[in-house]
Amino acid sequence: MELPRLRLLVVGEELDEAELAALKFLSLEHVPMRRLEAIQKAQDFFEALQEKGMMEAGSLAFLKDLVNCAKGCAWQHDEMVSCTSFSRYLLFQLSEDITEDELKSFKFLLGKELPKCRLNPKTTMLDVFIEMEKKGILGEDNLSMLKSLCAEINIVLLKRIEEYELNLFGKTKQTKKGHARWLASSVAPDSPGSWNESSQLEAYKMTSRPRGVCLILNNHNFAKAREAVPEPKKLKDRHGTDVDAVALRRVFGKLHFTIAEYRDLTAEEIRKIVNIYRCEDHKDKDCFVCCVLSHGKKGIVYGVDGQEVPIQELTTSFTGQNCHSLAGKPKVFFVQACQGDACQKGVTIETDSGEQDSSVETDARFQLDCIPAEADFLLGMATLQDYVSYRSRRQGTWYIQALCQHLEYSCPRGEDILTILTAVNQEVSRKSCEPNAEKQMPQPSFTLRKKLIFPVN
Template structure:
């Protein structure tokens, strides 16, 4: 008996055009080009897969795999009676995955490409592909499909794709190359869910992961314990971005020289960009007073994070040892902010990583800024010193990490044009080094 037609129709009605395009691309190794081009609906695709024996009688395993890869966990539950965890276990089993890993690697490349990247791909391929295939509506999936059709891309032919990525965005190729190096030339890709254990050990964010044997999915026995980072969104990334300190200057004499934090919006933009790519829902709050900081933290403390795997908080402000300033010049202890998310105070984040990145300028002690000599020998007055910190700022319990802009009793620097050196380096590291099959916390904590 074949899969019930009503079930396939129900799933089909839930999928949009973009998801159909993704499913067609993922099914390329099972259905010929001509048959795929005739597909006009998800149900057409399911019928084609049944014709090829991929959707077997009474066995929707490949359909579960496809829905899992495009992130439609809701359909797994409502129409196929399965769950994310069940499919993950299926894909771990030897022979459990029917999708070639290279196919999924290319699909992940499509998801990582920005609109700007896509425009560059089109311009660089204008001599290789006809103009009719490079229109405004052309997606990265369309480009990859056309390259495959014309023999410009394949399992043993990645040279053109490599060359394009090197010209357009080297981080895209680094992700592909990492996959090649990690998994070998045959079966290369592994999903994010397979990179982590389903358990959450207390006190350890992540450790190294042994490579898979060629042609098989990751054996969980090879993994050291790590946090699960598979929810979508992965969690909230809260950004508290303080720029305008006019209220502080209008207040007590101590803060008359507290400058506005020019350059902080560059940092906020970089954080928004990278954490969006890492599947976090980014929420930014600007120019908060001390009370505003407390109220914002309290509001996120009271939220239900049960269906999220992580919480990230980025604080960009003036400060001093163990202190963050509101734009009114009033102080908020860092420990007060982090303690709000302990297991006792925020139960839905118990056992989950809570990560704080703090960039805070010193304020009055170094209000005039400093000059440094550039490589050209010119003086640059656009650089200001940041805060000194103490490190008794986080609760004495597991699952917390505090990333500071400087060591205790040392200053760090902020460019009024290019942002802070710490935040920019952090974002560049994540942007460059985080292929989608690696959880971001491995890159942050993997070598600590």
């Protein structure tokens, strides 16, 4: 048996079902869809490529390019591969990043557009894209339907497509080399060193595994507080907060943090948990993150018993004096709560993409000046002082959801936390709460001395 055919045999035996499906999808511009749909084995796929002259004279270069695309490393060099188009590679990368829950959302929203028999539990995201192409609602120059779906399901996916369009159709024409580099940067994380080499500002060390603890204090059920607090100050249950907690666990897990979530804590229990992590040895960790999801008012957060915990008490627990092993390391706090009762009006009203959730609530209030004067702290607040912040019963809070989406999108690209929080500001400020079009503007404050970058590798 000649060498190329022997190599094909070996490659075919190593391909699993998902990898073969990826190769078939990436080669759709060269092999007819009807031909590919009938293929179930790798050897049949190779024969189809040979029939179309894609592997002539024993050359496996085309197949090698396909395999590199499927593994996400096709654009790591300046040379441009020709096995597939930019748009098809973009779709493939999107399919790799879409979660199971997001896939279910795509299937649900496409229920009227695509045959139900094609949207069964075994249907993959690549299958969905293929069915959309068959229906003529998806193509290289026809991404409007896909963009609308992504706007409803995950704004980060929409931003990926918009960035692709900007690079492809923007006023500044890019060479194929330049576009290839963009594709690589959009799907592969930058090495931490690449930022330090090009940036004048030093970055915090972020190489430990795990990076540190991500402490989530998630208060949902305030029945105890309602029993103790007279009208009209009774605190409602915070429906939708578990959606935020899930998002935080997912994102900071990907960023290599150890997740520690505690639910429905009284004020005293909040203090005890914080004290446990204050006394913990963080010497082998590079960072500490604390996410507080609760009701509150000016300068405090509530336990589920309606008792108050000063925000400053939480943050100052982790100063260098009180937690020696975190001295000189970044301490990050994200707090989802209002800071007052006022509703912010927008000058120009902009609505969210898609239908507004009518069940939007506000959290109670709290104040901004809770960050220690000591260095290396970051406090991310959901809204400006004196104003409310909004929480959807179904989709979580505006702030935490935007924060998680932008962390998930921007951290693999090597962006620092302040750049990410600026994007979160922009995202949340565009939302409005009907019927009076109230707005919300988050506000970070910090005493960071260096760039804070969370590498995914």
